[in-house]
Amino acid sequence: MFIEPNITGERRGWIEVICGSMFSGKTEELIRRLKRARIANLKVEIFKPTADTRYDDVKIVSHNTNSVHSTPIDNSQKLLLLAQNVDVVGIDEAQFFDSEIANVCDELAFRGVRVIVAGLDMDFQGNPFGQMPFLLAKADYITKLHAICVQCGNIANYSYRKIPNEDQVMLGEKDVYEPRCRHCYKMDGAVQ
Numbered sequence: 676m677f678i679e680p681n682i683t684g685e686r687r688g689w690i691e692v693i694c695g696s697m698f699s700g701k702t703e704e705l706i707r708r709l710k711r712a713r714i715a716n717l718k719v720e721i722f723k724p725t726a727d728t729r730y731d732d733v734k735i736v737s738h739n740t741n742s743v744h745s746t747p748i749d750n751s752q753k754l755l756l757l758a759q760n761v762d763v764v765g766i767d768e769a770q771f772f773d774s775e776i777a778n779v780c781d782e783l784a785f786r787g788v789r790v791i792v793a794g795l796d797m798d799f800q801g802n803p804f805g806q807m808p809f810l811l812a813k814a815d816y817i818t819k820l821h822a823i824c825v826q827c828g829n830i831a832n833y834s835y836r837k838i839p840n841e842d843q844v845m846l847g848e849k850d851v852y853e854p855r856c857r858h859c860y861k862m863d864g865a866v867q
């Protein structure tokens with residue numbers, strides 16, 4: 676479990692990235708860390724991309740219906756304006772943000788903000804998703820989570836798409852995706 680660094684005195688910023696497959700618990704872990712920051716009386720702001728309308732237009736919602744209020748934004752630069760005088764910034768579904776998201780998070784961290792980012796490291800084809808590789812490169816702390824493979828019960832690293840659609844972006848839940856381990860992901864031809 677991630678334990679917050681114990682920093683006293685001068686405010687210091689950093690970037691935490693929470694990654695993994697769908698259903699691995701990224702949103703739950705993001706919510707857990709943000710709630711703890713609020714318990715510590717820190718000023719917290721939470722953002723998600725406007726593209727993510729799956730469960731709710733405004734809230735961040737985990738697959739087990741845990742939720743927190745967030746601000747949807749269509750451009751990562753808006754974080755620099757909206758996150759002024761904030762101690763902690765939470766960002767969900769980071770894979771959907773534009774090419775500046777990693778630089779924006781870096782700038783926030785240099786300003787002294789604790790930035791907690793959650794996102795899919797791989798798309799359904801097992802390729803790096805969006806700007807996640809850049810966020811992972813700039814992160815001070817990385818947590819990689821795993822779901823349970825619905826086929827065999829081992830730990831799952833992949834998000835298997837059950838529907839024949841080649842677009843990288845396709846919003847969905849259990850109707851479209853299932854978490855699978857490497858072996859079960861390969862079994863159904865997801866790897867050539």
Ligand SMILES: Nc1ncnc2c1ncn2[C@@H]1O[C@H](COP(=O)(O)OP(=O)(O)O)[C@@H](O)[C@H]1O
Nearest residue numbers: 696697698699700701702703737738739822823
């Ligand atoms: N196959 C699975 N493996 C693990 N968790 C699952 C699975 N199917 C459903 N869940 C539920 O999903 C929750 C995690 O949801 P969430 O935090 O939204 O994940 P993520 O953001 O990584 O997609 C788990 O606590 C569990 O209740």
Ligand SMILES: Cc1cn([C@H]2C[C@H](O)[C@@H](COP(=O)(O)O)O2)c(=O)[nH]c1=O
Nearest residue numbers: 697698729798799834843844845846847
């Ligand atoms: C693998 C994969 C996923 N997506 C979409 C599906 C969901 O709407 C989100 C992931 O949400 P979660 O919080 O991680 O469960 O991303 C996609 O568009 N393309 C993909 O390849």
Ligand SMILES: [Zn+2]
Nearest residue numbers: 824827856859
């Ligand atoms: Zn499996």
